[in-house]
Amino acid sequence: MTAGPDPLRRVLVTRPEPGASATARALRLAGFEPIMLPLTEIRPLPAEATDTRVIDAVAVTSANALRHASPELLQELAKRPLYAVGEATAETARNAGFLDVAAGPGDAAGLVRLICDSLKAGAAVAYLCGRLRRPDFEEGLRLHGIRTIPIETYETVPMGIGEDTMNRLATAPFLAVLVHSAEAARALAALAARPTFASSLTNARLVAISRRAAEPAAPLFPGRIAISRVPTDRAMVEALSQLL
Numbered sequence: 001m002t003a004g005p006d007p008l009r010r011v012l013v014t015r016p017e018p019g020a021s022a023t024a025r026a027l028r029l030a031g032f033e034p035i036m037l038p039l040t041e042i043r044p045l046p047a048e049a050t051d052t053r054v055i056d057a058v059a060v061t062s063a064n065a066l067r068h069a070s071p072e073l074l075q076e077l078a079k080r081p082l083y084a085v086g087e088a089t090a091e092t093a094r095n096a097g098f099l100d101v102a103a104g105p106g107d108a109a110g111l112v113r114l115i116c117d118s119l120k121a122g123a124a125v126a127y128l129c130g131r132l133r134r135p136d137f138e139e140g141l142r143l144h145g146i147r148t149i150p151i152e153t154y155e156t157v158p159m160g161i162g163e164d165t166m167n168r169l170a171t172a173p174f175l176a177v178l179v180h181s182a183e184a185a186r187a188l189a190a191l192a193a194r195p196t197f198a199s200s201l202t203n204a205r206l207v208a209i210s211r212r213a214a215e216p217a218a219p220l221f222p223g224r225i226a227i228s229r230v231p232t233d234r235a236m237v238e239a240l241s242q243l244l
Contacts, residue, residue: 014038015179016040
């Protein structure tokens with residue numbers, strides 16, 4: 001008789017596709033049992049009219065901004081150098097047709113340093129981004145005299161989770177929950193108000209892609225939080241393993 005999945009290895013994956021499947025693969029390779037529950041949904045926004053003639057370079061802090069940009073916009077911008085927050089986003093940019101791509105260290109502050117080391121004050125940078133975002137990146141460039149032109153290509157909205165789904169997922173405790181964004185962490189905190197779901201998180205660990213992503217759900221996991229050293233699935237799985 002073949003044994004089923006070990007309930008003590010259940011890890012809740014809260015990110016939407018296409019990233020969720022990649023996260024699940026990384027977990028399975030490490031011996032965990034991923035349970036998929038996207039708490040947010042990425043929706044494309046209507047294309048904005050942009051005068052690309054004034055743009056010197058492109059910046060991206062999320063691969064979603066590239067995935068949901070219009071083909072016409074990408075074709076125009078692909079002629080410019082692109083600065084990506086990390087290597088995974090840089091690879092998405094290359095696949096989208098950008099030839100001159102530089103990857104930052106994985107955070108907004110590092111990307112600001114990379115751009116400021118490469119461009120002169122007065123340069124204009126098209127920032128492909130989501131509607132909901134923190135001001136740190138744009139403010140960092142502004143302080144160095146570099147103008148950002150935000151082009152919002154997507155928005156992140158919470159998913160509605162029904163009681164049937166909650167009851168099905170809460171049949172066994174979770175070893176950990178992975179969150180890739182502050183939006184997902186906020187949605188997780190809201191779900192934890194439901195007693196059935198909260199009981200499955202009693203001893204669970206929270207593994208977040210960044211400190212900012214962890215903050216909204218941190219009170220639910222006192223002393224049981226790990227922050228990924230770099231924003232990759234592999235690093236998140238390593239952080240989870242070290243927390244056990």
